[in-house]
Amino acid sequence: MNQNAPEACIERVVAEIERMGGRAHLSRGQFRTIIGVVGEETTIDQNHLASLDGVEKVVPIMKPYKLGSREFHEEDTVVPVGGGKTPVVMIGGPHAACIAGPCTVENEQMLYRIAREVRAAGATVLRGGAFKPRTSPYSFQGLGLTALQWMRACGDELGMPIVTEVMDTRQVELVERYADMFQIGARNMQNFDLLREVGRTSKPVLLKRGLAATVKDWLLSAEYVLSQGNRNVILCERGIKTFEDSVRFTLDITSIPVVREWSHLPVIIDPSHSTGRREWVPAVAAAGMAAGAHGVIVEVHYCPAEALCDGPQALLPEKFAELMGQIRAIAALVGKTLA
Ligand code: PEP
Numbered sequence: 001m002n003q004n005a006p007e008a009c010i011e012r013v014v015a016e017i018e019r020m021g022g023r024a025h026l027s028r029g030q031f032r033t034i035i036g037v038v039g040e041e042t043t044i045d046q047n048h049l050a051s052l053d054g055v056e057k058v059v060p061i062m063k064p065y066k067l068g069s070r071e072f073h074e075e076d077t078v079v080p081v082g083g084g085k086t087p088v089v090m091i092g093g094p095h096a097a098c099i100a101g102p103c104t105v106e107n108e109q110m111l112y113r114i115a116r117e118v119r120a121a122g123a124t125v126l127r128g129g130a131f132k133p134r135t136s137p138y139s140f141q142g143l144g145l146t147a148l149q150w151m152r153a154c155g156d157e158l159g160m161p162i163v164t165e166v167m168d169t170r171q172v173e174l175v176e177r178y179a180d181m182f183q184i185g186a187r188n189m190q191n192f193d194l195l196r197e198v199g200r201t202s203k204p205v206l207l208k209r210g211l212a213a214t215v216k217d218w219l220l221s222a223e224y225v226l227s228q229g230n231r232n233v234i235l236c237e238r239g240i241k242t243f244e245d246s247v248r249f250t251l252d253i254t255s256i257p258v259v260r261e262w263s264h265l266p267v268i269i270d271p272s273h274s275t276g277r278r279e280w281v282p283a284v285a286a287a288g289m290a291a292g293a294h295g296v297i298v299e300v301h302y303c304p305a306e307a308l309c310d311g312p313q314a315l316l317p318e319k320f321a322e323l324m325g326q327i328r329a330i331a332a333l334v335g336k337t338l339a
């Protein structure tokens, strides 16, 4: 729309888009509103839209993902996480954040102990799995609702928003009630019904890259969420399958500048699940921050040998505190502040 186009003109354009069978997505900037049109090219009459009052120009977006593209939304998206009894943590643009906690919630005492440690070191968002996607059906599957309740209480008490994985459309309502942010795991990146379902909620979504997904696939998955109206998506590079077998997965460091060029969405990295080994976590976390990530998500445990899940990759609290110092320094070098 033209700069300062009146509201009535914007409403008229939206009405015309809907009349032609399309959907309108408004992106309001300081001076200008951009209206994203999603629908069949054959039924949306571009010339007609261009002729409406207040329309500056109609620009076809050639990328297969539309709402997630930089063409639609030039400025970096900043996602607010939390609120209610916790502070709001901003992630995106100049705001970086560190999400930390156990892989999975094993019991109440361990959750609080780890949460206190990571908070003292500077983490601002707490992670912890209640529903775990395990390769074997005989492995620990998570404590479900009980874990969600402990996570909520712990987050509120320590003033940390919480993120936890949702694996199934049937869990969305429950997880939405407890969590500040949904995590969609790598194995569910193309669970399209699940993506649509979280897209209809008002909570932000942390979308992990699939084990064998291209950056384009990943952005199309984000598009499923965005197209349902939920604009708060944070991408997470967590490593992909390659022929290299010295690490658990290969963290694709290049995906960070690629995503940041193609999309306005924030992107963080997961050095825990990618390396699979605590010794290698700090180097990869530092590299990700230097490459332009908006933060990290890290697994921490005070007794990794006894962890029910992912012990070998869990950082000890003191190593995590050391890493926080490095991340903070690198964030400052690349023009970001760590929450
Ligand atoms: C996790 O974060 O606990 C997890 C299972 O991650 P991913 O989906 O990336 O494997």
Ligand code: MN
Pocket (backbone or CB within 6 Å): 103, 104, 273, 299, 309, 310
């Ligand atoms: Mn894990």
